[in-house]
Structures are given as C-alpha cells and as structure tokens.
Amino acid sequence: MQRMIYDYTKSVLxxxxxxxxxxxxxxxxxxxxxxxxxxxxxxNWLNYYTKEKPELRKYLSAVEIKNAKPASKM
Known part of the structure; x- marks a missing residue:
C-alpha cells in the first residue's frame, strides 16, 4: 500500500x-x-527529475531538511 502512495506522490509532483x-x-x-x-x-527521484528544471531545485530543501533530523540522545 505504501508504494502506491509514493507513486501517487511522484505523479502529483x-x-x-x-x-x-x-x-x-x-x-x-x-x-x-x-x-x-x-x-x-x-x-533521489527529485534530484533526477529537477535536473532539467532548475526553477524547482530551490524547493528540494523541504525534503532534505526532513531527512537531516538529528538523532535522539539516550
């Protein structure tokens, strides 16, 4: 089911x-x-997709910020 959401997200974008x-x-x-x-x-897909669309590249930080979450301390 999750793969369908990922594919749907790509198509919407x-x-x-x-x-x-x-x-x-x-x-x-x-x-x-x-x-x-x-x-x-x-x-990864966005980096490939926006290679020919430089006007969209500046918006990729929304994904990168989420991936760069600091690890929790124990």
Missing part, C-alpha cells in the same frame, strides 16, 4: 511542476505522509 507554488505545497504534503525510506527515494 510531475503534474504540478509547472506551478512552483503548487509544487511546494505538494512537496510539503509528501514530507508529512511518506515514510523515511520513501523520502530518501523521493529525494
């Missing part, structure tokens, strides 16, 4: 990539809804 404000909105939703390993895959 592709469809709204023409509008940076919608792209950011959907990217923030993805960060909230996806599991950590899915975020890693999404980050």
């Amino acid at each position: 592709e469809r709204v990539s023409h509008a940076p404000d919608l792209f950011v909105k959907e990217l923030k939703k993805a960060v909230k809804n996806l599991l950590p390993y899915e975020l890693e895959h999404l980050n």
